[in-house]
Amino acid sequence: MLACIRHLGIPLALLFAAALVGCTVNPATGKRELILISTEQEIAMGQEAAPEFEKEFGGRVSDDQLQAYVRAVGQKVAERCDRPLSYDFVVVASGTPNAFALPGGKVFITAGLVRLMENERQLAAVLGHEISHVVAKHNVKGMQRQMGAELLLSLAGRVMAKGNQAETAQAVAKIVAGVATMKYSRDDEYQADSLGIRYMTRAGYNPWGMVELLNSLASLSAREPGRLAEMFQTHPLTSKRIAEATAAIQNDPATRAFSAGAPDPGMATFQQMRRRLPTAPAAK
Numbered sequence: 542m543l544a545c546i547r548h549l550g551i552p553l554a555l556l557f558a559a560a561l562v563g564c565t566v567n568p569a570t571g572k573r574e575l576i577l578i579s580t581e582q583e584i585a586m587g588q589e590a591a592p593e594f595e596k597e598f599g600g601r602v603s604d605d606q607l608q609a610y611v612r613a614v615g616q617k618v619a620e621r622c623d624r625p626l627s628y629d630f631v632v633v634a635s636g637t638p639n640a641f642a643l644p645g646g647k648v649f650i651t652a653g654l655v656r657l658m659e660n661e662r663q664l665a666a667v668l669g670h671e672i673s674h675v676v677a678k679h680n681v682k683g684m685q686r687q688m689g690a691e692l693l694l695s696l697a698g699r700v701m702a703k704g705n706q707a708e709t710a711q712a713v714a715k716i717v718a719g720v721a722t723m724k725y726s727r728d729d730e731y732q733a734d735s736l737g738i739r740y741m742t743r744a745g746y747n748p749w750g751m752v753e754l755l756n757s758l759a760s761l762s763a764r765e766p767g768r769l770a771e772m773f774q775t776h777p778l779t780s781k782r783i784a785e786a787t788a789a790i791q792n793d794p795a796t797r798a799f800s801a802g803a804p805d806p807g808m809a810t811f812q813q814m815r816r817r818l819p820t821a822p823a824a825k
Protein backbone atom coordinates (compact mmCIF):
# COMPACT_ATOMS: atom_id res chain seq x y z
CA MET A 542 0.00 0.00 0.00
CA LEU A 543 2.65 2.55 1.04
CA ALA A 544 4.79 1.59 -1.87
CA CYS A 545 1.86 2.18 -4.20
CA ILE A 546 1.16 5.60 -2.75
CA ARG A 547 4.76 6.71 -2.80
CA HIS A 548 4.94 5.59 -6.38
CA LEU A 549 2.13 7.92 -7.40
CA GLY A 550 3.40 10.83 -5.31
CA ILE A 551 -0.01 11.50 -3.82
CA PRO A 552 -0.29 14.46 -1.43
CA LEU A 553 -0.61 13.56 2.23
CA ALA A 554 -4.07 15.08 2.52
CA LEU A 555 -5.38 12.40 0.19
CA LEU A 556 -3.93 9.52 2.12
CA PHE A 557 -7.08 9.17 4.20
CA ALA A 558 -9.32 8.94 1.18
CA ALA A 559 -6.92 6.63 -0.59
CA ALA A 560 -6.63 4.42 2.48
CA LEU A 561 -10.34 3.67 2.21
CA VAL A 562 -9.78 2.07 -1.14
CA GLY A 563 -6.03 1.89 -1.58
CA CYS A 564 -4.14 -1.02 -3.01
CA THR A 565 -6.50 -3.51 -4.51
CA VAL A 566 -5.86 -6.72 -6.35
CA ASN A 567 -6.67 -6.34 -10.01
CA PRO A 568 -9.20 -9.09 -10.76
CA ALA A 569 -7.78 -9.55 -14.24
CA THR A 570 -4.12 -9.88 -13.41
CA GLY A 571 -4.00 -10.74 -9.72
CA LYS A 572 -1.49 -7.90 -9.33
CA ARG A 573 -1.75 -5.33 -6.56
CA GLU A 574 -2.25 -1.77 -7.70
CA LEU A 575 -3.45 1.54 -6.36
CA ILE A 576 -7.02 2.33 -7.30
CA LEU A 577 -8.21 5.55 -5.74
CA ILE A 578 -11.95 5.22 -6.17
CA SER A 579 -14.29 2.55 -4.90
CA THR A 580 -16.33 0.32 -7.19
CA GLU A 581 -19.45 2.23 -6.06
CA GLN A 582 -17.87 5.52 -7.09
CA GLU A 583 -16.71 4.02 -10.37
CA ILE A 584 -20.23 2.79 -11.16
CA ALA A 585 -21.78 6.13 -10.16
CA MET A 586 -19.38 8.03 -12.42
CA GLY A 587 -20.15 5.76 -15.37
CA GLN A 588 -23.89 6.09 -14.80
CA GLU A 589 -23.64 9.84 -14.57
CA ALA A 590 -21.79 10.01 -17.87
CA ALA A 591 -23.83 7.44 -19.82
CA PRO A 592 -26.76 9.58 -21.10
CA GLU A 593 -24.49 12.33 -22.41
CA PHE A 594 -22.18 9.76 -23.97
CA GLU A 595 -25.08 7.97 -25.64
CA LYS A 596 -26.28 11.26 -27.12
CA GLU A 597 -22.85 12.11 -28.43
CA PHE A 598 -22.79 8.89 -30.48
CA GLY A 599 -26.14 9.42 -32.13
CA GLY A 600 -28.44 8.05 -29.43
CA ARG A 601 -29.43 4.42 -29.07
CA VAL A 602 -30.64 2.61 -32.17
CA SER A 603 -34.38 2.35 -31.66
CA ASP A 604 -34.87 -1.34 -32.27
CA ASP A 605 -35.68 -3.35 -29.16
CA GLN A 606 -35.00 -6.70 -30.77
CA LEU A 607 -31.53 -5.72 -31.92
CA GLN A 608 -30.71 -4.13 -28.56
CA ALA A 609 -31.92 -7.23 -26.69
CA TYR A 610 -29.81 -9.46 -28.93
CA VAL A 611 -26.60 -7.45 -28.44
CA ARG A 612 -27.31 -7.21 -24.70
CA ALA A 613 -27.79 -10.99 -24.50
CA VAL A 614 -24.48 -11.70 -26.28
CA GLY A 615 -22.72 -9.18 -24.01
CA GLN A 616 -24.28 -10.61 -20.85
CA LYS A 617 -23.31 -14.13 -21.81
CA VAL A 618 -19.65 -13.07 -22.00
CA ALA A 619 -19.86 -10.75 -18.97
CA GLU A 620 -21.23 -13.55 -16.80
CA ARG A 621 -17.97 -15.41 -17.34
CA CYS A 622 -15.60 -12.51 -16.67
CA ASP A 623 -13.46 -11.99 -13.56
CA ARG A 624 -15.25 -8.94 -12.21
CA PRO A 625 -18.93 -9.32 -11.43
CA LEU A 626 -20.67 -6.01 -12.08
CA SER A 627 -23.94 -5.09 -13.63
CA TYR A 628 -22.77 -4.71 -17.23
CA ASP A 629 -24.95 -3.17 -19.90
CA PHE A 630 -24.63 -3.11 -23.68
CA VAL A 631 -26.10 -0.53 -26.04
CA VAL A 632 -25.94 -0.09 -29.82
CA VAL A 633 -25.63 3.61 -30.65
CA ALA A 634 -26.51 5.04 -34.04
CA SER A 635 -23.14 6.53 -35.00
CA GLY A 636 -21.96 5.25 -38.38
CA THR A 637 -18.30 5.58 -37.38
CA PRO A 638 -17.03 2.14 -36.33
CA ASN A 639 -16.06 2.07 -32.65
CA ALA A 640 -16.84 0.59 -29.25
CA PHE A 641 -16.39 2.06 -25.78
CA ALA A 642 -16.58 1.02 -22.15
CA LEU A 643 -17.43 3.46 -19.41
CA PRO A 644 -16.08 2.87 -15.91
CA GLY A 645 -18.48 0.62 -14.02
CA GLY A 646 -19.53 -1.60 -16.93
CA LYS A 647 -21.61 0.30 -19.46
CA VAL A 648 -20.51 -0.71 -22.96
CA PHE A 649 -21.41 1.01 -26.23
CA ILE A 650 -20.95 -0.32 -29.74
CA THR A 651 -21.70 1.81 -32.80
CA ALA A 652 -23.96 0.77 -35.67
CA GLY A 653 -20.94 1.43 -37.90
CA LEU A 654 -18.97 -1.33 -36.20
CA VAL A 655 -21.87 -3.82 -36.16
CA ARG A 656 -22.21 -3.30 -39.93
CA LEU A 657 -18.58 -4.38 -40.40
CA MET A 658 -18.95 -7.66 -38.52
CA GLU A 659 -19.94 -10.96 -40.08
CA ASN A 660 -20.98 -13.22 -37.23
CA GLU A 661 -21.87 -13.51 -33.56
CA ARG A 662 -18.45 -14.59 -32.34
CA GLN A 663 -16.98 -11.34 -33.72
CA LEU A 664 -19.60 -9.40 -31.75
CA ALA A 665 -18.76 -11.46 -28.65
CA ALA A 666 -15.09 -10.61 -29.27
CA VAL A 667 -15.68 -6.84 -29.38
CA LEU A 668 -17.91 -6.91 -26.32
CA GLY A 669 -15.45 -9.21 -24.51
CA HIS A 670 -12.64 -6.76 -25.32
CA GLU A 671 -14.63 -3.84 -23.87
CA ILE A 672 -15.67 -5.85 -20.78
CA SER A 673 -11.98 -6.57 -20.23
CA HIS A 674 -11.11 -2.86 -20.18
CA VAL A 675 -13.58 -2.61 -17.27
CA VAL A 676 -12.36 -5.78 -15.54
CA ALA A 677 -8.73 -4.63 -15.68
CA LYS A 678 -9.85 -1.09 -14.70
CA HIS A 679 -7.99 0.42 -17.65
CA ASN A 680 -10.46 3.29 -17.75
CA VAL A 681 -10.26 3.98 -14.00
CA LYS A 682 -6.48 4.01 -14.20
CA GLY A 683 -6.79 6.30 -17.21
CA MET A 684 -8.87 8.72 -15.16
CA GLN A 685 -6.31 8.62 -12.36
CA ARG A 686 -3.53 9.41 -14.80
CA GLN A 687 -5.37 12.10 -16.70
CA MET A 688 -7.15 13.90 -13.89
CA GLY A 689 -4.70 13.39 -11.06
CA ALA A 690 -5.70 12.06 -7.66
CA GLU A 691 -7.06 15.29 -6.24
CA LEU A 692 -9.53 16.10 -9.00
CA LEU A 693 -10.66 12.49 -9.36
CA LEU A 694 -11.34 12.08 -5.65
CA SER A 695 -13.17 15.37 -5.43
CA LEU A 696 -15.34 14.51 -8.41
CA ALA A 697 -16.02 10.99 -7.12
CA GLY A 698 -17.03 12.52 -3.79
CA ARG A 699 -19.39 14.92 -5.51
CA VAL A 700 -21.00 12.15 -7.52
CA MET A 701 -21.73 10.18 -4.37
CA ALA A 702 -23.04 13.20 -2.45
CA LYS A 703 -26.45 14.40 -3.48
CA GLY A 704 -27.12 18.04 -4.28
CA ASN A 705 -25.55 20.23 -6.93
CA GLN A 706 -26.74 17.55 -9.33
CA ALA A 707 -26.87 19.26 -12.71
CA GLU A 708 -23.46 20.83 -12.38
CA THR A 709 -21.87 17.62 -11.11
CA ALA A 710 -23.49 15.52 -13.81
CA GLN A 711 -22.17 17.83 -16.47
CA ALA A 712 -18.63 17.86 -15.10
CA VAL A 713 -18.53 14.09 -14.65
CA ALA A 714 -20.06 13.42 -18.05
CA LYS A 715 -17.45 15.58 -19.73
CA ILE A 716 -14.49 14.06 -17.95
CA VAL A 717 -15.58 10.43 -18.04
CA ALA A 718 -16.53 10.71 -21.72
CA GLY A 719 -13.14 12.25 -22.43
CA VAL A 720 -11.41 9.33 -20.76
CA ALA A 721 -13.61 6.73 -22.46
CA THR A 722 -12.59 8.08 -25.85
CA MET A 723 -8.91 8.37 -25.01
CA LYS A 724 -6.28 6.14 -26.49
CA TYR A 725 -5.64 2.93 -24.60
CA SER A 726 -2.00 1.91 -24.45
CA ARG A 727 -0.80 -0.97 -26.58
CA ASP A 728 -0.33 -3.08 -23.46
CA ASP A 729 -3.92 -2.39 -22.41
CA GLU A 730 -5.05 -3.50 -25.86
CA TYR A 731 -3.10 -6.77 -25.73
CA GLN A 732 -4.52 -7.43 -22.30
CA ALA A 733 -8.11 -6.59 -23.32
CA ASP A 734 -7.77 -8.94 -26.31
CA SER A 735 -6.38 -11.83 -24.31
CA LEU A 736 -8.91 -11.43 -21.48
CA GLY A 737 -11.68 -11.01 -24.05
CA ILE A 738 -10.56 -14.26 -25.67
CA ARG A 739 -10.66 -15.99 -22.28
CA TYR A 740 -14.14 -14.72 -21.40
CA MET A 741 -15.74 -15.35 -24.79
CA THR A 742 -14.35 -18.90 -24.77
CA ARG A 743 -15.75 -19.53 -21.29
CA ALA A 744 -19.10 -18.31 -22.65
CA GLY A 745 -18.93 -20.92 -25.40
CA TYR A 746 -17.72 -18.79 -28.34
CA ASN A 747 -14.96 -19.79 -30.71
CA PRO A 748 -12.08 -17.44 -29.73
CA TRP A 749 -10.90 -17.15 -33.32
CA GLY A 750 -13.70 -14.60 -33.65
CA MET A 751 -11.26 -12.11 -32.10
CA VAL A 752 -8.52 -12.72 -34.69
CA GLU A 753 -11.08 -12.84 -37.50
CA LEU A 754 -12.33 -9.42 -36.51
CA LEU A 755 -8.88 -7.88 -36.09
CA ASN A 756 -7.83 -9.24 -39.48
CA SER A 757 -10.90 -7.90 -41.22
CA LEU A 758 -10.44 -4.47 -39.60
CA ALA A 759 -6.79 -4.46 -40.65
CA SER A 760 -7.58 -5.30 -44.27
CA LEU A 761 -10.42 -2.78 -44.39
CA SER A 762 -8.14 -0.05 -43.14
CA ALA A 763 -5.53 -1.00 -45.75
CA ARG A 764 -8.19 -0.62 -48.47
CA GLU A 765 -9.79 2.50 -47.05
CA PRO A 766 -7.35 4.30 -44.80
CA GLY A 767 -9.22 6.75 -42.62
CA ARG A 768 -12.43 4.74 -42.29
CA LEU A 769 -11.28 3.22 -39.02
CA ALA A 770 -9.08 6.11 -37.91
CA GLU A 771 -11.30 7.02 -34.98
CA MET A 772 -11.53 3.45 -33.75
CA PHE A 773 -7.79 2.90 -33.94
CA GLN A 774 -7.27 6.16 -32.12
CA THR A 775 -9.13 4.65 -29.16
CA HIS A 776 -8.03 1.03 -29.62
CA PRO A 777 -4.73 0.98 -31.53
CA LEU A 778 -4.46 -1.90 -33.98
CA THR A 779 -1.03 -3.17 -34.91
CA SER A 780 0.14 -6.34 -36.58
CA LYS A 781 1.65 -7.25 -33.20
CA ARG A 782 -1.84 -7.10 -31.70
CA ILE A 783 -3.06 -9.71 -34.18
CA ALA A 784 0.01 -11.85 -33.52
CA GLU A 785 -0.49 -11.59 -29.75
CA ALA A 786 -4.17 -12.57 -30.00
CA THR A 787 -3.25 -15.51 -32.23
CA ALA A 788 -0.56 -16.65 -29.78
CA ALA A 789 -2.96 -16.25 -26.85
CA ILE A 790 -5.36 -18.70 -28.50
CA GLN A 791 -2.67 -21.15 -29.58
CA ASN A 792 -0.87 -21.22 -26.23
CA ASP A 793 -3.84 -21.69 -23.93
CA PRO A 794 -5.07 -25.26 -23.44
CA ALA A 795 -8.61 -23.86 -23.00
CA THR A 796 -8.63 -22.34 -26.49
CA ARG A 797 -6.10 -24.41 -28.45
CA ALA A 798 -8.64 -26.98 -29.61
CA PHE A 799 -10.82 -24.46 -31.46
CA SER A 800 -10.49 -24.31 -35.21
CA ALA A 801 -10.12 -20.97 -36.97
CA GLY A 802 -12.28 -21.82 -39.94
CA ALA A 803 -15.13 -23.53 -38.08
CA PRO A 804 -18.57 -22.17 -38.94
CA ASP A 805 -20.15 -19.84 -36.38
CA PRO A 806 -23.47 -21.28 -35.14
CA GLY A 807 -24.63 -17.72 -34.35
CA MET A 808 -23.95 -16.36 -37.85
CA ALA A 809 -27.49 -16.56 -39.24
CA THR A 810 -29.02 -14.86 -36.18
CA PHE A 811 -26.32 -12.20 -36.21
CA GLN A 812 -26.90 -11.37 -39.86
CA GLN A 813 -30.64 -11.28 -39.35
CA MET A 814 -30.14 -8.79 -36.50
CA ARG A 815 -27.63 -6.77 -38.49
CA ARG A 816 -30.25 -6.27 -41.21
CA ARG A 817 -32.39 -4.50 -38.62
CA LEU A 818 -29.92 -1.60 -38.53
CA PRO A 819 -30.88 1.46 -40.51
CA THR A 820 -29.07 1.60 -43.84
CA ALA A 821 -25.73 3.33 -43.59
CA PRO A 822 -25.59 6.76 -45.18
CA ALA A 823 -23.72 6.73 -48.51
CA ALA A 824 -19.98 7.28 -48.14
CA LYS A 825 -18.86 10.79 -49.00
Ligand SMILES: [Zn+2]
Pocket residue numbers: 670674725729730733775776
Ligand atom coordinates in the same frame (compact mmCIF):
# COMPACT_ATOMS: atom_id res chain seq x y z
ZN1 LIG B 1 -9.45 -1.50 -26.47
